[in-house]
Amino acid sequence: MTYTIQQISTMFGLSHPTLRYYEEIGLLPPVARNSGKQRVYTEEHINRLRAIECFKDAELSIAKMQDFFRYEENLTENIDPILLLVQEQETELSQRIETLQKALSHIQHKVRYYDGIKKAMEANTAWPRWEDC
Amino acid sequence: MTYTIQQISTMFGLSHPTLRYYEEIGLLPPVARNSGKQRVYTEEHINRLRAIECFKDAELSIAKMQDFFRYEENLTENIDPILLLVQEQETELSQRIETLQKALSHIQHKVRYYDGIKKAMEANTAWPRWEDC
DNA sequence: TCTTGCATTCAAGTATACTTGAAGTGTTAT
């Protein structure tokens, strides 16, 4: 089964230029062409794009994705660097989540605070005061 | 109490150029100068920088911080937009945390997988196979 | 055949958030 750039674009929500850009920087494997020089994508590209989607969610930079895919091509040689790469990403990601959770509770505090003020303004009563967090 | 750019820089881990940049774009209130034209920061700047720190953790863009601080100056007029701003950030942030948590479990899966391979290579036993997530 | 439309290349531009460089001024220690 093969796919056009249009189909891939729709499938993954990526623009044509973005797909060509990924190919240009080697994030996608080379894409074959049909008689009219148009790109013909295969399952290989679908799988790679699924991996890219997942890594993007995990906030991996394009450079690290490139490393990852390079390592994966010769896993026996590169088991140490690839393991390190995913372990580091695991650490970064869990720290990031922790930071975001703290920030979320700050923001939620602010939501309650400004909502209290709005209610007080509407009811013409005294404003709540800011409780430090 | 007043502070030099050096003290503020150390306190918040921001470079001198970054502090001047924040001032230039109006993220910091205007900074007074001493006889030698050097910046003199006050508690007002410390408080603002603490707020900026918190918003940065919450992934607020500089543009939104600018909006926030502008709204805060006249809260009575701007209670609706400021409430909207923090509510939107709350929503975005919790969605972001959810995405990151899913991504984290993908990455943890990969860590276990590649660690299994490494162990198998060392023990010269069969490689584990990839279990799809 | 002609037009419409999708596809192509390649270079240049965009957004965000800073950083770096050059050149000069002011302050402090010896």
Add this chain to the structure above:
DNA sequence: ATAACACTTCAAGTATACTTGAATGCAAGA
């Protein structure tokens, strides 16, 4: 006084991840 260092301005550069524009090519339907 003089060196060393901190601070100043202003413009230009950087990194990441794309996007946009201009010019051209091919292919299929009216």
